[in-house]
Amino acid sequence: MRYNVCAVVVTYNPDIAVFADVIAKLEEQVNQIIIVDNHSNNCSDIEAVAQQSSCRFVSTSENMGIAHAQNLGVAYGIEQNAQYMLFMDQDTILPDGAVDDLYDMCRDLEAKGVKVGSIGHAYRDTHDGKVSIAARAQGHRLIRRAAPPDTDTLLEADFVIASGSLIPIPALQEVGLMDETLFIDLVDVEWGLRALSRGYRNFQSLRKIMTHTLGNGRINLFGKSISLHTPIRDYYVIRNSILMLGRDYVGLAWKLYFFRRLFPFFIVFGFFANHKMARLHFMTRGLIDGVLNRGGRYGQRPA
Structure with missing residues (x-):
């Protein structure tokens, strides 16, 4: 057990049985x-799990987004004199010894003079059983790398997913907190790229594999398995992709990636997924708000 690691778990209408397993691990x-x-609608059930496990529990008066919730956790960690923050989603199951592994690898890298931004374990998606890959920009291209799971391989990546990632407190203090204007999607990507621009490096470990649920389901299209989220999430994907185009620390390869995926998103989710009209509505709004550089929660406008 690591006493100088503070974990922040963000919840929003979780499956309580799964969430209880997450906390138990x-x-x-x-x-x-x-x-x-x-x-959450089941806030009282979440609080009950927190009380049983002696966790600190904070509930917001409205949905403020994952970035805001993570930043509240960081503030608590600093207050508790933690040296590292572990970010967790409500449905990510950590294997035994996962935090010790991340901590030891991070300390080893730091001892070698590496400025560690974030380090996380690869995950296996519960929908299709596939293990996540690491992406790095190389010129105008993104190179995706994979390695055999359950090995000592440590892949360098431009970012790691927030859930299950360990970030040193000094990195958060120098790079800055999570970008609350993004609200939910691409929050971890944006922070990873921002950290890179400040000389930090991000790593994905294959030594242990987490269990993580990506999206709310899958659709099979053109021989590919595509993650499916709720329609409102399509708004954030489109809007935040456009917002990322305007960030000066986002490199060409990533800007091309965010731009190129806009049209396929409209086609795939607007014509082949469920709730087609709702998705088209949200994506169109996301396109408009992105061009107008509007961040924050959907429907929220500056005073």
């Missing part, structure tokens, strides 16, 4: 856990 590996709930 987590409390064996860290001694400081803060659960930040984004105004």
